[in-house]
Amino acid sequence: MRLSTLVLRPYSSVRNMSPREGSLEAPTRHPIDWHNPDFYSVESALEEMERVFDICHGCRRCVSLCNAFPRLFDLIDESPTLEMDGVPKAKYWAVVDQCYLCDVCYMTKCPYVPPHPWNVDFPHLMLRAKAIQFKQGPRTKFRDTNLSSTDRNGKLAAIPVVVHVVNAAAKVPIIRSMMESTIGVHKNAWLPEFTSKTFRKNVSASKTRVITDGKRTKGKVAIFSTCYVNYNEPGIGFDLTKILDHNDIAYVIVEKEACCGMPKLELGDLDSVAALKEKNIPPLAKLANEGYTIITPIPSCTLMFKQELPLMFPHDTDVQAVKAAMMDPFEYLIGREKDGLLKKDFTSKLGNVSYHIPCHSRVQNVGQKTREILEMVPDTKVTTVERCSGHAGTWGVKKEFHDIALKIGKPVFRQISEAQPDYISSDCQLAAHHIEQGISLLKIDQPEHKVQIAHPITLVRKAYGLPD
Ligand code: SF4
Ligand code: SF4
Numbered sequence: 001m002r003l004s005t006l007v008l009r010p011y012s013s014v015r016n017m018s019p020r021e022g023s024l025e026a027p028t029r030h031p032i033d034w035h036n037p038d039f040y041s042v043e044s045a046l047e048e049m050e051r052v053f054d055i056c057h058g059c060r061r062c063v064s065l066c067n068a069f070p071r072l073f074d075l076i077d078e079s080p081t082l083e084m085d086g087v088p089k090a091k092y093w094a095v096v097d098q099c100y101l102c103d104v105c106y107m108t109k110c111p112y113v114p115p116h117p118w119n120v121d122f123p124h125l126m127l128r129a130k131a132i133q134f135k136q137g138p139r140t141k142f143r144d145t146n147l148s149s150t151d152r153n154g155k156l157a158a159i160p161v162v163v164h165v166v167n168a169a170a171k172v173p174i175i176r177s178m179m180e181s182t183i184g185v186h187k188n189a190w191l192p193e194f195t196s197k198t199f200r201k202n203v204s205a206s207k208t209r210v211i212t213d214g215k216r217t218k219g220k221v222a223i224f225s226t227c228y229v230n231y232n233e234p235g236i237g238f239d240l241t242k243i244l245d246h247n248d249i250a251y252v253i254v255e256k257e258a259c260c261g262m263p264k265l266e267l268g269d270l271d272s273v274a275a276l277k278e279k280n281i282p283p284l285a286k287l288a289n290e291g292y293t294i295i296t297p298i299p300s301c302t303l304m305f306k307q308e309l310p311l312m313f314p315h316d317t318d319v320q321a322v323k324a325a326m327m328d329p330f331e332y333l334i335g336r337e338k339d340g341l342l343k344k345d346f347t348s349k350l351g352n353v354s355y356h357i358p359c360h361s362r363v364q365n366v367g368q369k370t371r372e373i374l375e376m377v378p379d380t381k382v383t384t385v386e387r388c389s390g391h392a393g394t395w396g397v398k399k400e401f402h403d404i405a406l407k408i409g410k411p412v413f414r415q416i417s418e419a420q421p422d423y424i425s426s427d428c429q430l431a432a433h434h435i436e437q438g439i440s441l442l443k444i445d446q447p448e449h450k451v452q453i454a455h456p457i458t459l460v461r462k463a464y465g466l467p468d
Helices: 042-059 068-077 089-098 104-109 122-136 141-147 150-157 162-169 173-183 227-232 234-246 262-267 270-289 299-312 317-325 329-338 369-374 402-419 429-441 456-463
Strands: 220-223 250-253 293-295 351-356 380-385 423-426
Touching: 042 068, 042 089, 042 122, 068 089, 089 122, 104 122, 122 262, 150 162, 150 227, 220 234, 227 234, 234 250, 234 456, 262 270, 262 299, 270 293, 270 299, 270 317, 293 317, 293 329, 299 317, 329 369, 329 456, 351 369, 351 402, 351 429, 369 380, 369 456, 380 402, 402 429, 423 429, 423 456
Parallel strands: 220 250, 220 293, 351 380, 351 423
Antiparallel strands: none
């Protein structure tokens, strides 16, 4: 990419519109128009990509966020005209493949999002392109469909006996090489282990409590456990219930639960997203209407209910009720603290915590609530890293993207490694494992230092001195 092109130029077809950069009004998000037949028109999508890519070419702010923008700018800089008109439209899909829908370019960088008349929504344009690709049936559809079926995979892999075979097989190099050549999962990518002691089957019921609502928070919560916590790391869920118990907050587990749909959304498989929504929303809306706050311990799932489903189903009152009731766990705990209802009787110091805020937490626009809670623990130093780890759900384990995922995360790995933390902690546990793997690959000569990964919820449970 030529750095000499890093200049701000107006977009040709909107030259007569407002020359003002950015907008003084709060950003808005248009609903995803996925029921409109034009949404799936290749010609119309390519036209919109040309328009938006041209604006990005003139702006280039997002060059360091991910690999989608460098890929786009390389295409332009290597074209005969050095402009969008020199890039064959068939090459646009190479940009689409590099986007993992983290939403950071929209939420934190772009001055041209609506209501600005240039109306740039890069992530949702990429979503539209992915939806078209999915309908057409890409080469990797079999791998992608299976990887994104987190609920089904968890149910199968969590069967006793099967679970041991699956976990052991994932550690055998020859099997990993076969997995790479047959289903396209990179042989070196970290993969989560499954457990037969799933969260939803083994969680203890909440004690009977007097419900104490605060000004900002409800005194009873419903836990949407998520596929990852249910089938892979139920300890995070158990720790969450211990924190709630300790703070006299009543909880229920959502009666029926399927995958939130985020892995399917990231593929552009919008029909599957809609099918999962039909399973999840009725029980969640019932809880929302009964006055529960709904919390999920994985930021991508929270974002799915807070943002993506409401934009896909803007007129569905149940979806909107769930959106209004949904909170990040630390957003909820800070709300309790502001209500004077959070216990701060922390008995165990945490030491030096390197806290990574994942993209899907950042774009919820609730501030750094996890950091605020961790900083309440005495004798605890929190260093916050606010940058993409590169993992991006299932994207970072795919054969063709794993090395790029490690490259994107390198500044994060380096920053965390240099902090010499006692704990590496991220609201996204997948990101934490990816960071651990990335650090192990850095050739940094540092004294032997024992570091553990622990989810922020687990750290708070430890800080309260509550047993494992
Ligand atoms: S949504 Fe994320 S991955 Fe996609 S282009 Fe924007 S910053 Fe890059
Ligand atoms: S998404 Fe917005 S901020 Fe990012 S490069 Fe494009 S126009 Fe610039």
